[in-house]
Amino acid sequence: MPVYSKYADHILLNLLKEDDQLAYTEIFERYSRVLINHAYKMLGQDEANDVVQEVFLTLWNKRNEITLTGSLSSYLYKAVKNRVLNHIAHEKVVSRYADSISSFIENDYVLADSNIREKELEAIIEKEIGLLPEKMREVFLLRKVEELSYDEIALQLNITDKTAKQQVYNSMKILRQKLKPFFGIFIW
Structure with a gap:
C-alpha cells in the first residue's frame, strides 16, 4: 500500500482526480488544521470548522474539475479566505435583518x-x-x-x-x- 504522506501535493491531486479517497484523506490531514487556524483568526472556532469542512466537501465534489495554476496549498487558502469573506458578508446581512425585525417588534407589531x-x-x-x-x-x-x-x-x-x-x-x-x-x- 502506498504511503500517501510521502506524496507531493501534485501527485495527491492527480490521485484525487482519479477518485482516490486515501489521497483526499491525506490532503485533509495535511491541511485541515492549518486552514482552521487561518479561518479562526477571522471567525470563531465553530464557524472556522464549518468553513473548512465546506472547502473540503467542495474539493471532493469538484475533484474532476479542478485545474490549479499554483500550488494546492494556495488554492485551499484562497478557497478558505473566500468562504470566510462570504460568511462575514452573510453575517452582516443576517445582522441587518435581525435589527430590522427587532425594530419591528419594538414598535408593538407583535x-x-x-x-x-x-x-x-x-x-x-x-x-x-x-x-x-x-x-x-x-x-x-x-x-x-x-x-x-x-x-x-x-x-x-x-x-x-x-x-x-x-x-x-x-x-x-x-x-x-x-x-x-x-x-x-x-x-x-
Whole structure:
C-alpha cells in the first residue's frame, strides 16, 4: 500500500482526480488544521470548522474539475479566505435583518399567530430530521439536541470525530435545503 504522506501535493491531486479517497484523506490531514487556524483568526472556532469542512466537501465534489495554476496549498487558502469573506458578508446581512425585525417588534407589531407558526415549523423540522438516514440522524441529534462534542459523539458511536463532523455538516446541508421553502412562509 502506498504511503500517501510521502506524496507531493501534485501527485495527491492527480490521485484525487482519479477518485482516490486515501489521497483526499491525506490532503485533509495535511491541511485541515492549518486552514482552521487561518479561518479562526477571522471567525470563531465553530464557524472556522464549518468553513473548512465546506472547502473540503467542495474539493471532493469538484475533484474532476479542478485545474490549479499554483500550488494546492494556495488554492485551499484562497478557497478558505473566500468562504470566510462570504460568511462575514452573510453575517452582516443576517445582522441587518435581525435589527430590522427587532425594530419591528419594538414598535408593538407583535403577530398573534407567531406561536402557531413556531409550532408548525417545529413539526416540519422534526419530520425532516426523522427522514435523515439513521446514522446521520443519530449523530445530528447527539450534537444538536444533546449538545455533545464531536469527540464525545465519536467515542459513543465508535466513529472518528471527523466522521461525526461530516455527518453533522451533511445533515445540516440536507435540512437547509429541505426547509428553505418554509422560511419565507413562516418568518412573517
